[in-house]
Amino acid sequence: MIVFLQMVVFYFFANSVKRNFATRAYVEATMGTTFVESLPFDLEGTSTDSSVVTPLIFILSPGADPTDYLLQLADAKGKGGGLLSISLGQGQGPIVECAIDFAQRNNDWICIQNLTVSWLPCLEQLIERMQAETASNVGSHPSIHPTFRL
Numbered sequence: 120m121i122v123f124l125q126m127v128v129f130y131f132f133a134n135s136v137k138r139n140f141a142t143r144a145y146v147e148a149t150m151g152t153t154f155v156e157s158l159p160f161d162l163e164g165t166s167t168d169s170s171v172v173t174p175l176i177f178i179l180s181p182g183a184d185p186t187d188y189l190l191q192l193a194d195a196k197g198k199g200g201g202l203l204s205i206s207l208g209q210g211q212g213p214i215v216e217c218a219i220d221f222a223q224r225n226n227d228w229i230c231i232q233n234l235t236v237s238w239l240p241c242l243e244q245l246i247e248r249m250q251a252e253t254a255s256n257v258g259s260h261p262s263i264h265p266t267f268r269l
Contacts, residue, residue, distance in 0.1 A: 198227070223267045
């Protein structure tokens with residue numbers, strides 16, 4: 120076990136890829152595979168937990184891309200062409216806001232990629248505004264389509 124721990128310490132100072140591998144190997148050897156296996160993700164079940172004002176936010180590791188799963192779910196829910204996907208880059212904030220407004224009223228879904236920490240306050244304000252609109256339109260014609268998802 121000491122040799123294995125020495126290898127982990129060596130890789131810890133080597134580089135991040137080797138460090139992640141060594142840490143994972145150490146946890147698996149000492150605690151078991153249960154602690155390093157990823158559970159399958161149930162996007163359909165998660166989507167039923169979302170609402171007009173409750174977005175799904177994915178925190179991804181490098182190389183992970185849920186876009187294909189979102190497209191499959193959109194097709195399964197009858198949203199074939201109704202998934203707008205926008206990458207949030209420099210100067211894209213106003214475009215994303217317009218796209219969200221469009222999607223709310225036209226029964227679409229929207230996927231914002233590359234969401235940065237600096238844009239989270241804007242997203243929070245948008246969601247608070249959606250919550251206020253939804254609360255004020257109870258019993259009347261909703262301004263946000265009931266199947267809109269962010």
